Amino acid sequence: MNDGFGDGQNSSRIRSDVPSRAPDLSPQQREIRRNFEAIGPEIAAYYLDGIKILHSTALETAASLLAHIAREIDGGLRDILSSDEAKRHIQNQLTEAVLVKLGNYSELKDRKGHIASILAALGIDDSIILLSTDDTRVNFAIRWINVSTQFHKFAHRHGAWRIPRAKEEFEALWYEFEGILSNLVGSFLDLLNQLDRICAYEEPTGEIRSTLPNLLGSEERRAYFFRKLEFPAWLEPLKEDGWFNPDQNPMPQESPDQPGYYYSSRWHALEYVVKISTHPECPIDILVDIVNAITDESRARIDNGRTDLDTVKIISTLPIDRIEPQHITFMGAALKSIQKYGLMDQEIGQTILPKLLEGGKRELTLVLLSIILEIEFVDERIQPIMEEHWLEDALKKYGHTIANLCGVAAADIALVQIRKIADANRFKVDFLERVESDLSHLSHPNYAELVISFTSALFRFAEPDSIEQTVQVLLQDPHAIIRRIAVKAITDHYSNLKHLFWTWDNNPLDDVKLESEITELIETHNSTFEEDEMEKVLQWIEATQY
Numbered sequence: 001m002n003d004g005f006g007d008g009q010n011s012s013r014i015r016s017d018v019p020s021r022a023p024d025l026s027p028q029q030r031e032i033r034r035n036f037e038a039i040g041p042e043i044a045a046y047y048l049d050g051i052k053i054l055h056s057t058a059l060e061t062a063a064s065l066l067a068h069i070a071r072e073i074d075g076g077l078r079d080i081l082s083s084d085e086a087k088r089h090i091q092n093q094l095t096e097a098v099l100v101k102l103g104n105y106s107e108l109k110d111r112k113g114h115i116a117s118i119l120a121a122l123g124i125d126d127s128i129i130l131l132s133t134d135d136t137r138v139n140f141a142i143r144w145i146n147v148s149t150q151f152h153k154f155a156h157r158h159g160a161w162r163i164p165r166a167k168e169e170f171e172a173l174w175y176e177f178e179g180i181l182s183n184l185v186g187s188f189l190d191l192l193n194q195l196d197r198i199c200a201y202e203e204p205t206g207e208i209r210s211t212l213p214n215l216l217g218s219e220e221r222r223a224y225f226f227r228k229l230e231f232p233a234w235l236e237p238l239k240e241d242g243w244f245n246p247d248q249n250p251m252p253q254e255s256p257d258q259p260g261y262y263y264s265s266r267w268h269a270l271e272y273v274v275k276i277s278t279h280p281e282c283p284i285d286i287l288v289d290i291v292n293a294i295t296d297e298s299r300a301r302i303d304n305g306r307t308d309l310d311t312v313k314i315i316s317t318l319p320i321d322r323i324e325p326q327h328i329t330f331m332g333a334a335l336k337s338i339q340k341y342g343l344m345d346q347e348i349g350q351t352i353l354p355k356l357l358e359g360g361k362r363e364l365t366l367v368l369l370s371i372i373l374e375i376e377f378v379d380e381r382i383q384p385i386m387e388e389h390w391l392e393d394a395l396k397k398y399g400h401t402i403a404n405l406c407g408v409a410a411a412d413i414a415l416v417q418i419r420k421i422a423d424a425n426r427f428k429v430d431f432l433e434r435v436e437s438d439l440s441h442l443s444h445p446n447y448a449e450l451v452i453s454f455t456s457a458l459f460r461f462a463e464p465d466s467i468e469q470t471v472q473v474l475l476q477d478p479h480a481i482i483r484r485i486a487v488k489a490i491t492d493h494y495s496n497l498k499h500l501f502w503t504w505d506n507n508p509l510d511d512v513k514l515e516s517e518i519t520e521l522i523e524t525h526n527s528t529f530e531e532d533e534m535e536k537v538l539q540w541i542e543a544t545q546y
Contacts, residue, residue, distance in 0.1 A: 023055040028182050035185035038221075039194075040214040043076045047181075054167070054174060062167035067154035070177055074148045077184065079207040081197060082120035090125060091116035101129050102142055103149075111149055118144050123197070140183065147176050195225045203233035209241055219265075226272040232282040235273065243269040244290045249302045252339055264304040264339050274310045277317040288322050291315055295330040305341030308334035312344065316351040320359030328352075328364055332371040335385045345387040348372065349394035357401045366406055370413045373451060377424055384447050391447075395454045396439045403461035408470050411462075414455040415474075415482065421448055422479040429481040434516040435488040452481065459489035464496035472500055480513035487517035494525045502533060509544045 025033065029051060036044035050069040053062050091112050099108045099115070108115060119125070122137050122144075129138055154170050194215065198208055216222045238244065250265035273290060276282050293299075294311050312334065315327045331348055334340065349372065356365045372386045372394065384391060395402075402410050421428050428448050436442060437456035442449065459467055467489060474486035487508075490497045501508070501521065508518050522537060529537070 023051050025051065028178065032178065032181050032185060038215060038217055039080065039185070040076075040211045043073060046072050046076075050174070054171070059167070061164050063154050063165040063170040064156075066167070066170050066174055067151045070148075070174065071151045071155055073181070074151065074177075076207075078114075078117040078121055079205070080211055081194060082117045083201050083205060086120035087113065087116045090119050093125060098129050101138075102145055107149065108145070114149060115145055118148070121197075140180075143176075144180050144184075147173060147180060192221075192224060195221065195228065199225065199228040199230070202231045204237050209237055212241070219268075222268040223266065226268040229272050230276065232276045232279045235276060235283060235286050238269065238272075239286055239290060244273065244293070246293050246296070246299055246302070249294070249304055249307050252303055262339065264306045264341060267304070267307050267310065270307060270310045270314075274313050277314050284319060284322065287314060287318060291318070291327060292324070295326045297326055297329065301333060303337050303339050305334075305337055305339035305344070308337060308339075309341050309344050309347065312347050312352065316347065316355060320355060320361060323356070323359075323361070323364065325364065325367060328367045328371065331368065332374070332385070335371065345390035349386070349390040353394055353398055354401075357398055357405060360405065362405050362409075365402065366409055366413060369402065369406070369410055370416075373414055373417050375417055375420065375447065380425065382421060382428065382447050388447055388450070392442075392445065392450055395450065396442075399439055399454055399457050400461050403458045407462055407466055408458075411455050411458040411467075411470070414451055414458065415485075417451055418448075418455065418481060418485075419479060421451075422481055429479075430513060432481065432484075434520065435481075435484050437488055437492055452485065456485050456488050456492075459485070460492040464493040467493075468497060468500070471497060475500065475504075480511075483511070484514055484517045487514055487521060491517065491521040491524055494521070494528075498525075502536070507540045507543055509540045 033044055033047055036047050046069050050066055050073070053059060053065050053069070056062060059065065094112045094116060096105060096109075099105045099112075102108060102115065118141055119129075122141050124137050124141055128135060129141075150173060154165060154173070198204070198212075198215075201208065204212075216225055242248070248269065249267055252262040252264050255261045255263055270290075273287070277287055291311060291314055294307070308330075312331060315323060315331075318327075331352065334344055335348070348368070353365070353368060353372075356368060372391060374385050376383045376385065418429065422430075429452065432449065432452065435456050436449075436453045437460040439450075439453050439457055442453055445453065459471070471486045471489045474482050474489075477483055477486070487501075490501050508514060511518075526534070526537075
């Protein structure tokens with residue numbers, strides 16, 4: 001029995017419940033859709049729905065719906081590709097003569113805003129229109145204007161009592177519009193061209209900000225865009241939109257060709273920050289916020305050497321009073337990273353260190369010094385975390401300034417590393433020929449020689465009164481190399497510290513490991529010895545058992 005709920009009833013169910021199937025797209029339509037998806041999902045959805053309406057046979061108002069969709073697509077593209085400033089400028093140039101060149105004056109005179117946005121999107125001004133007789137861009141603009149200014153005729157009702165316009169009335173205009181879109185988002189104005197135009201804006205519009213995530217969906221487009229972008233006014237909007245959030249930092253990727261080997265990808269947005277960080281109009285507070293987020297020690301560190309180097313470069317541009325301890329400790333992690341990239345050591349040694357010294361930042365300098373002097377042992381070999389070449393360069397250039405600013409505190413940091421070496425393998429330091437307190441006399445020293453001479457130089461540059469107590473303590477140190485540094489300090493400040501030598505509890509010549517430094521002290525200053533002092537030296541020599 002047919003009770004009204006049989007097969008016949010099912011076949012007439014509401015159309016919106018029928019699953020929608022994407023229509024078959026032509027190669028041109030697929031290309032347009034692909035490019036629209038790179039711009040944004042909404043504009044791509046409008047376009048696909050337009051094609052669905054075009055293929056539908058069940059919609060009586062298809063012409064009006066297609067016109068509405070075409071207007072949305074057209075308006076969206078004009079918003080993205082033209083700035084308000086450019087539109088205003090061109091609109092003021094739209095004289096009657098210009099409009100006549102573009103089409104029917106009576107139809108275009110009331111649509112100057114629409115026309116101006118098209119010309120701005122294509123980079124056309126009045127001079128090009130008036131002077132050119134066969135300019136490709138002008139011809140394309142005329143074609144675009146002619147099509148898009150007709151959409152409103154179909155989008156609005158033409159009389160509630162009339163029969164709806166047939167879809168076929170709009171089809172020709174739609175296909176003409178697709179031809180424009182194909183050129184606009186394809187060969188005529190490809191995505192890189194769009195990026196060029198966007199990069200020319202001194203600051204982004206709201207439409208541009210909302211479409212950037214889709215427009216920059218590929219690595220290649222991000223690289224291109226941020227390499228081209230030069231205006232500092234973009235920095236704050238981009239930060240608000242999350243482009244510099246630490247979670248945007250690319251994770252190291254394993255090489256497909258070399259399993260176990262990882263490489264660091266570029267954070268292209270941060271490279272833009274590096275570029276504009278030296279611009280006189282760059283907002284410092286925004287720079288500091290970006291750096292603070294990346295160097296925040298409460299966050300899990302992403303070990304990306306390229307990002308580390310870019311971050312250090314940004315820090316180097318900050319005013320000295322905006323550099324914080326967490327920025328310096330971040331550099332320690334960067335130097336230790338197995339992903340350490342490029343000239344990280346050079347940047348720290350030649351830019352960050354002198355900046356702290358010039359700014360008189362004693363505590364931050366001491367933190368940085370403890371980092372760049374730090375060592376690790378790899379297969380019993382000394383491995384400084386800073387490359388020895390750049391460490392030598394930094395200590396030779398700035399050793400005197402470090403001594404003046406930091407005094408004995410800097411020597412205490414260096415002594416920690418010397419003791420670490422002596423504890424691990426005393427032969428690394430015991431067989432050092434002599435302690436040198438003038439770093440300019442060193443030629444390609446190894447790390448042990450460098451840090452010992454640097455420490456000795458710190459004592460030489462220091463005021464004698466400030467180091468007397470320290471030197472007295474060091475003379476009793478269990479490590480021979482530390483005692484040798486102390487004797488060298490007495491030699492360099494003999495007139496002020498000689499009493500530490502002459503009140504030696506035992507015969508200093510009995511400590512064979514100090515022979516080089518004791519001999520140097522005597523040979524350097526024996527002409528100033530008093531008679532009793534000379535006699536004491538002779539007694540020591542006679543009593544020596546070696």
